[in-house]
Amino acid sequence: MTVQSRKRKKAAVDQGHCVACGCCVKVCPRGAISVAYGCYAQVDESACVGCGLCAKACPADVIEMKEVEG
């Protein structure tokens, strides 16, 4: 039996354009996103379930849902 690798989606932040407002932090159901040093949002990929709520809420549209192996 072969184990198939599944593609999962995870939030990815364009940190260069993030305004650090924290809208994403407020909507994340898993507490997987935080604002680092007051400069940009950072995703804890092990906690992110790829729901996309943060990307939807982000006023600057700097969060993209990207497929990752795993």
Added chain:
Amino acid sequence: MTVKAAKHWYDYLWILSTLYLALGFVNILFAWLGLLCFFIPLLMALLGKEKGYCNRYCGRGQLFALLGGQLGLSRNRPVPRWLKSRWFRYAFLAFFMTTFFLMLLRTYQVFTGAGNLREAVTLLWTIQLPWHWAAPGTGVTPWVAQFAFGFYSVMFTSTVLGLVTMVLFKPRSWCVYCPMGTMTQMICQVKRPKG
């Protein structure tokens, strides 16, 4: 399934922001309270609380999230690329600071007697709205009233701009070009540990 986070006391600060706008229609002296929205974010950024104000306590951001998000008064479209560009955010901050300085200058002129008190609120830096009904009584020092009119103009204008971009784009689009947000982020960038 979305797990609703427990509400905290600071999730209701939008009530204070709404009250602030309303009180400016009653007595302009309440405008002085708006200084809290200037000093608290800056002090928090300087004293190690980073972007804690934007992230948690900003009542205006909450108000936009409520109106644009929960009440659906937003098209939920992405903001134009130029609006989130660094040069626009810095230029808007510079413009905002310039108009703020001019407002202080006008207050100073009234203080020295070089200018007269104008009982008006300036919307979008150009439109003079008569506001005499909310003017304080004659017992109030003119420069104190002038600053209140000027400061309320700043708060009123930025709220109107925020509401417009809330409807056109995402609910909290204001946060993208909010001068206070840009300023506190700049402080955090400078303070960020290097390496």
